[in-house]
Amino acid sequence: METITQARPSLTNNDAAVLQALFDAESSPSSGVKVDPTLPSWPAAVNISQTDLTTLKTRETQIILNLQATSTPTEETVQTALKELNTLLEEYPTYPPAYTNRAQTLRLLADLEYNNHTTHSAKTESEPESITDESLFTPEASDLSSKIFADLGKAITLATPVSPADPISSVQARLLADAHTHRGYLLLKAARVKKTRPGVEVDSVGPERLRGHSADQLEEMASRDFFLGGRYGNKVAQQMAVQTNPYAKMCGAIVKEAMRKEMEG
Template identity: 25%
Template sequence: MSNTSSSSSNTQSHSSSGPTSSHDLNLVDVLFSSALDGEFVRDQIAGTYKKYDHASDSQTADPFEANKAIFPIDSALLLKLRNREIQAIRTAESGDLQAGVDQLSQVITEYPHYSSAYNNRAQAYRLQNNDAQALADLDQAIRYAQDKATLGQAFTQKAIILRAQGDQDAAYYNFSQGAKCGNEVAQMAAPKENPYAKLCGRMVAEAMRQLVVPGNK
């Protein structure tokens, strides 16, 4: 579509009180959609997606730097732990979820400072609808994390659970921390969970509804 025709179409829609165009209806649909799943794709299509800017947040998320010194894990041991973790994940994915949890629990019992095992056991607990235990594990994963990927995933998992529980402020904080660690889901979610952005978004959405659908209250 050319710029000329687009400009003409826009002029007609603002100067006419006729039927709402399909473009405007789609815009309203995007503005009023609130589900986490799929909303980022709609935002990208609509051109409204904004990447999370960690420079605008004064909080930091880098405890893994200190943890490397406090809870050292040498490369040989780390390889063994990862292999056991992979086996536990495969067990869970094969359908025996509890056996996978038990294998991860054994790793944690032997090496209680190994963050990744807490992170993966939390995922298993979520599949068992045990959010309380999942949150406890994620707190431990965050406490002992020694790399950004694990830390970011833990913050993001925690944010998703808290969001589902209705704790929007805590969800935003954890999404923002996950975003700083480079987690892509958190980077997409953090701007949407910002309470100030949400308030502005609702105000803009209401203004657009009044503009696009005349007479709607």
């Protein structure tokens, strides 16, 4: 099923360079997932006929195409897409792709609302010109961020097999890879906001699952989602799982210190 953008972490050039230099992709978690291309797109629990699935795909694709008609959609365009996705999910509440696409659309809305807010208010000297996705972790975006996490969680719940040993379809694997990676990225962003922007109280805004957790705990949660995203086939998630794994980080720090001492010696 088409999505607005491929749900992968937006790494800075520096992050990407560091990741490529320090981590061997071959040592990332093994997928360990049985993908059977002959299986129906979604498990029986989704309970949607093939005829209805075909219709849903057509409707959803049109919503996304309308949203992508311009490089910078207006708030009105985004709100229209949200209304149409809401209607689709009211009719078919067990259709997983609509939840991931609604989560993406809500992220667009959060960015637009944040930009409108900062346009009409003075920026502080320390505030960057562009804060990608950090707009989700402000008091104004608390409701939106809660909805995004809820949609990603719902999509994952609907698409996850009953047993890890159960085979899944190619479509199912792709959605799980992207949804886990998307959620992992947002959790990682929340952890970094908490570390670098003390003026933003992550404990008092955003979804309930973020509150009361330290930055390190949020990063561990992100690592778990990246592990699962990698397990279902997202290559970037495999690398990010290594980067954010607390044990890997600890070992990396030990090796780095040993190399520093060796070089000094």
